[in-house]
Amino acid sequence: MDATYWGRNFGVVIMKDSLSGDVLWFKFINRHERLEDYKEGISYLESLGYTIQGLVCDGFKGLRQAFPNYKFQLCQFHQVMTIKTKLTSRPKLEASKELLELSKMLCHTDKESFIGALKEWYTKWEDFLKERTTTEDGKSHYTHKALRSAFLSLKRNMSSLWTYYDYPELKMPNTNNAIESLNADLKTKLNLHKGISMERRKIFIQDFIKSHSPKK
Structure with a gap:
């Protein structure tokens, strides 16, 4: 899971399954990501019955402590x-x-x-x-x-840099590169539409993310 930004006041938090490559949850944010954003996403996935094997993310302060029940891999x-x-x-x-x-x-x-x-x-x-x-x-x-x-x-x-190594059965990646690649692709495509309104920008991002989400 990770957040990506366009300027200082607009971004999106994304949670992606490293095994299937599917985006499972996302949320638009203003200014900076918060622990509450990640807690909201995890709670949503738990409510749908997902089995969360572990979390791979950057060093956002407090993230490790916020989810003590899950294995944590620092990118x-x-x-x-x-x-x-x-x-x-x-x-x-x-x-x-x-x-x-x-x-x-x-x-x-x-x-x-x-x-x-x-x-x-x-x-x-x-x-x-x-x-x-x-x-x-x-x-x-x-x-x-x-x-x-x-x-x-x-x-x-x-201790958090080698979780993927200590628990190979979880098949956790050691980096967030997969979600970084997704964010880079999104930004490249969105840059082709510079000048669009914020509302249309959100629709574009939603459509892009939905194309990488599980098919209903």
Whole structure:
């Protein structure tokens, strides 16, 4: 499940079955997605009798805690993008360069190899991460805050990055790429109709999504 936007004030939340490829639920939203939007969608699917094996989504705050009864897979691609945002695509520090390259392995390796490589990286750079800088007013802070933030993001999310690997019988994908592809296709087609009214835009999106929904 994921949300996609057109500008700051209009978007749609979509829930898609990774096995069949069907869109099972969607909702137009104003401004930002909320936990309540996802809860509404899950409640709707539950009311129809769907058996939900697990959830694959990005790192939207609180999402994991909102659905404790379901297996949760954090999109590995989104995690890589988080690291890239914190470190930039061309970091200057050697430790940052190594962590960025390591993060790029996330979607292409197994759990044990990645965790082992991350532990080796931390052992090498532990003292560097703990370096502190004292400002003129006497206050102290970590010197390499962006690097620490990137590493701690990986460490904090580690248990949710490998759900698909720990439960292969669920056949969960490790990324949201399937729904991202759907959103990209939708945006490409909608861009051919620039200038249409909001009402017609919604009708277009509804028709597009319905073409990817289960046939009644």
